[in-house]
Amino acid sequence: MASKTSDSHDIFVLHRVIRFLSGLASSTFFTDVRVVGGQDIPNTGPMIVAATHHNMMLDPVILSSQFPNQRILHYWSKATLFANPIMKYILLSSGNIPVDRKSKDRQKLFKGTFEALSQGCGVALFPEGTSYTEPRIMQVKDGAAWAALEYTKWAQENPDKVSPRAKGKGVVIVPAAIVYTNKSKYRSRVVIEFGKPITMDAYREQFFSDVEGAPRAAVKRLTHEIEKSLVQATVNAPDWDTLYTARMARDILWEKEESIDLNEYVVVLQTLVDLFSTTDVTPNFTSVRRALLEYYSLLQSTSLTNSVLHALPLPRDLDPKNPTPLPSRLLTLLIFIRDSVSTLARLPFFFLPLIIHLPVYVMGRIGARMVEDEEETQATNKVAFGLLSMFLIYPASFFFLWALLWYSTTGALVAAGTVYLFAVYHNRIINGGSLLFCGVGLDALVSLDLIVVFLRSVPLSMSLTNDRVLSFCLYRDPIASTVLSPRALYAYR
Structure with a gap:
């Protein structure tokens, strides 16, 4: 490892290739990575x-591809994987560090980490220990703190092993909070916030102390500082109900996800979480919370969204306390026809991209269904399966166009440019909401569901009745008027 990082001719080719592909994958799957x-x-x-x-493998993908100044990050891997010479080269060239997790000797455990740090390199760790789906950060282990303080001690005892690039530079810990607006949803958004680097100055003396328990106490203090920084930059709710309530309130206040600036996303959602974690904030707190939770459950059970329902032409004075007759069959039919015509008018602009990218959508869906019970793995499978499909589709499209242009040099440039512009067009048209297979005509589809219900033919779902469909429409405005306004939320924060 040491010789690898010190060789100026080794530029970690595999790492750079993987990072490029990671950036391509993340920009394709997510609308915005801030x-x-x-x-x-x-x-x-x-x-x-x-x-x-x-979010499983997408976390290192986002971290490596978006890290400031494109610094190469090294990740821990099992030491046994380095036994094979070929595998060893692949792992080292891609920036992995061998770690013997069974060793109780920390100097041996962190040997590869010390060698990388002593060359002035960056090492990325996930102190939570594993990827999981919970409403808050559940734990922050001591691994990062031990590695930083043990390296500080090792560098002081072995100054001859520290390269000029790291000489006189103490190790720092950089907290990185990765927050997904919807981590398993295609074309959702991501914000990664880097905290202020933590130096070892405040912990060095205690860690070097001979007093029994002092080193461990220093590690605990440093771990607490890391956890504090990560918690401040993420959304943390006491339970799932509170988080669901906050999300529902957010969707009502900001009907479109992109309406919230990603720079303020965590602040907005955490403010709502704090609001619904305080029981005495308003006299009708319990009823509002219950209404939001029921509305959230209804939307989840029918795969609808508040933004879709909000787009329907409904009276603004609806009140769930007052009985409201169902819309007439004729009115519902007219709404459906209007939305269908609007959708069909836009469909030709996306028909070709839809056909070309159909294998990507299908393979992504298959990958997600393989892990339906593991939300943090769904996005990884979607990206992996979709990216593999794209690697087949785009080269095939390029060679097909190139063949039409007689395999000429100019033809190659034209074919490459066409494929690139086609990919950009595909992403732009998805973001513009003109996708039938993955969201285009959603209003029309919802209208179709509603007309089916109103005509009392086939129910929208096994558990959805006419009254519950109408309740979607009735919940929207009263709840929006009950929850604090966006300006008041910032004042509350």
């Missing part, structure tokens, strides 16, 4: 990145 902070992150010198871990 980086907040990071201006204080050093360009050189030993560094440990302590990141949240709530």
Whole structure:
């Protein structure tokens, strides 16, 4: 490892290739990946990145592809994987560090980490230990703190082993909070916020102390500081009901997800979480919370969204306390025809991209169904299966166009440019909401569901009755008027 990182001719080719593909995958799956902070992150010198871990392989994908200044990050891998020479080269060239997790000797456990840090490299860890789906950060283990403080001690005892690039530069820990607006949804958004680098100055003396228990106490203090930084930059709710309530209130206040600036996304959602965690905030707190939870459950059970229902032409004075007659069959039919015509008018603009990318959608769906019970794995499978499909579709499209242009040099340039522009067009038209297979005509589809219900033929779902369909429409405005306004939310925060 040491010789690898010290060789100036080794530029970690595999790591750079993987990082490029990771960036391509993340930009294809997510609409926007926003980086907040990071201006204080050093360009050189030993560094440990302590990141949240709530979305399996997509977390290192996002972290590596979006890290400031494109610094190469090294990740821990099982030491046994390095036994094979070929596998060893692949792992080292892609930036992995061998770690013997069974060793109780920390100097041996962190040997590869020390060698990387001593060359002025960056090491990325996930101190939560595993990827999971919970309403808050459940734990932050001591691994990152031990690695940083043990390296500080090792570098002081072995100054001859520290390269000039790391000489005189103490290791810092950079907290990195990765927050997904919907981590398993295609074309959702991501915000990654980097906290202020944590130096070892405040912990060095206690860690070097000979007093029994002092080193462990220093590690615990450092871990607490890491956890504090990660919690401040993420959304943390006491339970799922509170988080669901906050999400529903957010969707009512901001009908479109993109209406919230990603720079303010965590602040907005955490403010709502705090609001619904305080029982005495309003006299009708219990009833509002219950209404929001029921509305959220109804939407989840029918795969509808508040933004779709809000787009329906409903009276603004609806009140769930007052009986409201169902819309007439003629009115419902006219709404359906209007939305269908509007959808069909836009369909030709997406028909070709739909046909070309159909295998990507199908394979992504298959990948997600393989892990339906593991939300944090669904996005990983969608990206992996979809990316593999794209690697088949785009080259095939290129060679097909190139063949039509007689395999000429100009033809190759034209074919490559056409495929690139086609991919950009595909993403733009998805973001514009003109997708039939993955969302286009959603209003029309909802209208179809409603007309089916109103005509009392086939129910929308096994558990959805006419009254419950109408309740979707009735919940929207009264709840929106009950919850605090966006301006009041910022004042509350």
